Amino acid sequence: MFKFSSVPCLILTFMAGFPPAVCADDGNAKDKEVELETLDVISVTPVHGVGLPKDKVPAYVQSATSEDIDRAEVLDLTSYLNRNLGSVTINAAQNNPLQPDFNFRGFTASPLLGLPQGLSVYVNGVRYNDPFGDTVNWDLLPESAIQSINLFGGANPLFGLNTLGGALSVQTKNGFNAPGHQLEVYGGAFGRNVISAESGGNDGTLGYFVNIRHFGEDGFRNVSPSDALNVYGSLSWRSENSTLDFTALYGDTQLTGNGPSPVELLRQNRNDVFTSPDITENDSKFFTLEGTHWLTDAVQLAGNGFYRKTKTHSFNGDASNFVNCSEAGELYDANSGVPVFPLFPNNDEFFSFLADNGISRESDNPGECPDEITDLAGSNDLANFILRDQNGNLIGFDEEDDALNAINNISNRTQESFGGTGQITFQQKLFGLDNQFIAGFSYNRGLVDFNSQVEITQLLPSRATTRSGVFVPEDATGLKGATTSWSGFFNNALDLTESVTFTV
Template structure:
């Protein structure tokens, strides 16, 4: 009922917004130019200043406009890029349409902690990656607010930290670039309903714009409803030599994404879930003030300042991370015999080990004869895994009694009070508060240098992020439908309270010199100085406290040569760096692994990642009928960081680590154009070969080929697999092919389709490439638009029109740790893609 009421309120507000323009029709004016041969000017820095003709940029830049997004009839920006842009793929790791893992050239921008983030996202010149883990909340960027988007390739230093593989620069709508009024509603499969309304206009000097969008759906999988409300507002002023714009973004979402499921369950029911719920609630408020001023005819000053406040609540129901001690014999706890060992105590005998629920051997041995007493004789109890390390006395080999007993917030030992209702689950509850503010200023100078045309950009930027993270673990029961039921019992020893501050000061330069009328030289770079501070807020110890400093100058250089009016050659080299984030530094100790996204324990230093990138290619156009590109790229990540899983039913326990070098190299080609004057088509192919460049061992406790080792000196256990130079990085499809066609059937009816083919990928946790990849797949999407009147049109979209059963993601886990799955022994989990879905709607424009 609450969702229905909220939808009604949003719909009423949308109607008011959509028709607000009737009050001031003099403010509305519109323009559109779809010509393929128009000179395309692209801003080469986050600030949208003067920009450069695309032909003078020594790398591949892909662009899209709001008209492109409307024509494709897509749900969101990531869906458009996945279906239309080269070298882009999406992994449905969370299995929520608004929480995709976006991949470009083997680099990721994701809302999920634990992934190696390698792309930056800018909105109106402001870095949108969150400071806690460089994650990107795609649910806060609805396609209805976007005017244009540029996808830059390579390790572009001008876009700052984390631009290892590319950058996405988004410009939102305002009263000058998107005048007019629009109301859009559609609904259909999976209970999905979307209402969007916007109004905007200008009188030449003052402009306004507001867009309101509401998304809701039941989800195609069990227990997977989601909802998101987004508001984009803008006020602008245009003077003879100056501009000033205020942008306000607001987002409120409640997303359920229940992730991958065991392949054995997948074969039984694709709509099923493993455990639930997995809820993410985002609340974001963002304010950006940006402006430009021409100091004279050849010099422009640009600047912005911003403030963003994002609060994320996460609630994850999962199998228990604790070990049930009920029924423990009086003479010890033989919960998994490890055979015979020499504990360094001068005697050899049977050894007993305490296993957590994920079957990982947890850093503890008790030699035979040591009694593990229940805190209350005759009553069952549980072990707290994260405290077992302190339970062994290295001098005697005896366990320190009572240190390993699980206690709730009242100090009482936690145990099974009713064997028929076991405490076999937990609720991981966390809150992330992130306040980010800063600004950028740059001067663009167009002048002659040695008598040659030249554009020089000088700029500086500062960004500061304040992070407040808290988490707690609630003991729960797993219900028959594998959702959890809380008990009100919380474990203080597993609570986390952490504060973090990350600040980056940057200076950058970019120069483009026209050596001849057809040959241009580009050079530049950016210096970054980053400080990351972490403070423990619960007083549990000094482990979380730390100060870390990273600095580097990253250069770039390139050439473009306009061979003819139809062919341009380009080539360039660039470097960029990524400083470890707060979440990585707080979870970087292999001896104190943490649970994502909840518990953090220690922060030994990590090295920053440095990307060295080269690309070259050809591109061109033949009037309005054909545009094409062909290029190669090669990027080496020095001292790359990955998350190494040490346990968890879905491999969410582990630590971050520098593992050496990785490489992404490949080829991309594209064709697009018009035939028969008005048939639009495109064809894009990409090859992304992503590999490890060093030999090393990676933790993978659920892998069938794991190598188990025990160190009796420090009582540590490990389960690893070998990774050799040349092994492929999991989660990245090697080949991708995309094709699309839009046909105006009649004056009023247009029909289009696009198809995506991707090859398989290795599963996360199989970095050694021992197991089979996911299967390749092809998915076909169809859309249509019918103009009823000059202002009203109806549209239809169908996704996965062939109803293909395919998976876009895979990971290793332990299904048999969850009740009901005791007979599931295949560690492969995969993320099923949605089945056939169709939606119809109406769009009213004025």
């Protein structure tokens, strides 16, 4: 809300150095205050076109600007949303500050593959959810590059598939909406440091903006460093009837999110981790081109096109989930060509085989090896269940000090997406009433290449895993796929009265 107040003439004359006689009193010298209502305009579709006043949008919308985010002094976008917007929570299931699960009204947008996602995220009118699993990598979207946000509540078909609980629309900075220069440097405990530098400007026709941000920390736990570099830039053009903006966003992050530790371990040292490492590396390139053009005073064309490529590599060291029978005793002779202490799969087929031979599972730890398995020592039938590696060799060890008691879960994802959206807006009266009609189309294409594998290895005294080059083919997965979506949409808002709008 803006406020303007009249100033007594005597004060003005004193400041200017003129005698009071030169100022005439028009009879309105007493203080008056004029209040002008703030009008928030919201884009009701992903494309940032004309928009509607916020009170005419048939949804609960929460908004914020870059100034709001700066005042909050938060680390990332999700932290701001959590602290300042309603019905929002975040949790750190990935144990890294840049990899939170963002929850809004019970629906989630998360970087964790396999977690049910129910929120759509758009950046400059482009769908930001990944093609594979609809995941959202918050670490690749720096808060320092954001100009404004709108959080829509409820299912909304205008924002595409899987918009079950709401949609988050983000608009980034350019040389026209964020001119000026800024440098921000801060640090804190556990080696945390953030450096952000930006510069923007325009000459009325052409504009530029660039932002570089680096985040680093050692983490409050052992072997938990993280590093994130984000580079954002935009080139803009403006004329009397048209706008054009090209943006580029690059991200390169290495984030550590070690899992929970047992209480017994934490009693010894609160900084210890149970197993390590647990690293996610992202490399992303994201380009958008968006523009608007007024055909007449009441008709506007708007649209965008985009290309994005993201590579994700994850490496997670864990305790082994395979059956290790070394505590029961030697099962094969060292000269038999079979490992003395072989590894077995932790599945129902293996334990059913043991049950058929009168060997039951441990009641307290049903996934562990029963001591009675030594009754089958040297058995060929038992040898048929021993795990084999990618070369067909039996997996196991001959010395207890060389126990294979850990695994590395390794995965790689490469995702490419491209497409565009176009819309036309008519702001002409209908039946003598103010009316806005928007119609548009959208096309999105996604390409996915995913693979994962399990490496059997050792757990060091530091509880970090080693590399062995021994992989289990049965636990490897790989897929290549593509997704294509076409959609059409329209929205009509008819003002029945000054305070009542009918929307279809």
